[in-house]
Amino acid sequence: MDADSSSPTSPSSPQITLRQLELFCAAARTGSFTAAAQERYVTPNAVAGAVTDLETALKVRLCVRRRARGLELTGAGEALLARAQHLLVTAEDLVLNIGDHDGAPRGPVRLGCYTTLAATLIPPLWEHVSAHLPGVRLDMVEGTATELAEQVTAGRLDMLIAYEVGLSPELAARTLFTTEPQVILPADHRLAAHRAPVPLTELAEDPLILLDLPPAGENTLELMRQHGLRPRIAHRTTSFELVRSMVARGFGYSLLFQRPHIDVSHEGRALASLPTEPALPAEPIVLAHDHQVPLTSRAAAVAAAASELFARTPHQ
Structure with missing residues (x-):
């Protein structure tokens, strides 16, 4: 066998280090050499040099430097980023677990x-x-x-x-559990007394306090549109507890996928959490990567x- 062709230090073999990949990933993630340098505690020139060395070794253009918009990855840069992240994670895992005999x-x-x-x-x-x-x-x-x-x-x-x-x-997702949407009403609401499923049509004229934390807001409105309802939105908020407090004070109702174990607002006012009629689809809670x-x-x-x-x- 030809010794030169099999040697790991052959001039034809690109020399790439984990440090270069680490700095390249930081630059891609932050969008600039300066921000990457601050994150990795090096100089901007060190980051730029690492990227240039990678481009030289791989003989491709990895990113374009734009003064107004920072770094933009090329197609080759996007491909390298995905593989480099995988390699860096694997390397970190190896370092953390080497010699870990108990597994x-x-x-x-x-x-x-x-x-x-x-x-x-x-x-x-x-x-x-x-x-x-x-x-x-x-x-x-x-x-x-x-x-x-x-x-x-x-x-x-x-x-x-x-x-x-x-x-x-x-993202690859696995379901942890599912949860069903509930109508949240003030405890003294006319529909809360019987503790029975709430007909959505009965809420047509009531104001809606909307949890508008993406994707919750649009999902709630879409579910209601599918049942012919055009809710009258009284207030939008990204705060789960503010929704419950506003409902408890009688400013409207809400539709939430999550129900705390206690039907009491943050202020200590009573709430009623009831299923809907017709029943709305359960939503999976997932763990994804x-x-x-x-x-x-x-x-x-x-x-x-x-x-x-x-x-x-x-x-x-």
């Missing part, structure tokens, strides 16, 4: 959670992970489904928990723990 996962797992779900899902998951995966550290981020999905595909989050509706097909980037062993362990925990925990 226990260890290291940080960055998990995003849809804002309205965080208060009821994150504490039990945190407790469960602490008890069963002591080597794993959860780093939590809250936000809208769109914000969290962008962070997952950019590599800033390993996974997210959110409603399935509106999630990008680029970028389908192009396999989960690390520790992230996969957290995903399995979440599935096990929420499968045996009743939710509404």
Whole structure:
């Protein structure tokens, strides 16, 4: 066999380092050499040099520098970004677990959670992970489904928990549980007394307090449109608790997919949470990650723990 052709240091073999890939991914994620340099604690020239070295080694243009809009990845840059993120995650996983003879996962797992779900899902998951995966550290981020999905595909989050509706097909999702929409009424509302399913047609003239945290707002309105209703929106808010407080004070009703265990507003005023007539479709709560980037062993362990925990925990 020709020694030159088999040598790992052959001049024809591009020399690429993990550090170059790390700085390239930071530049792609932040949109500029300066921001990437601040994030990785190096100089902008170091980031630019890493990208240039990659372009030289690969013989392709990875990004275009635009003064007004920052960096824009080329097609080759997009392809490299997806593979580089995978490689960096694998390398990090290797470092964290090398010599780990007991097989226990260890290291940080960055998990995003849809804002309205965080208060009821994150504490039990945190407790469960602490008890069963002591080597794993959860780093939590809250936000809208769109914000969290962008962070997952950019590599800033390993996974997210959110409603399935509106999630990008680029994410691979597993269902944790499903939840059915409930009408939220003041406790003294005319339709609350019988504790029976609320006919949606009976709410046609009532004002709606709309939870407008994407994708909840549009999803709620679409469900109502499908049943011939054109709700009169009295107030829009991204705050789950403000919706409940406004309803409890009698300013209108709301339609929510999440029901706290206590039918009392933040102010201590009574609420009624009732099913609808006709019944509206249940919505899956899912755990999702970028389908192009396999989960690390520790992230996969957290995903399995979440599935096990929420499968045996009743939710509404």
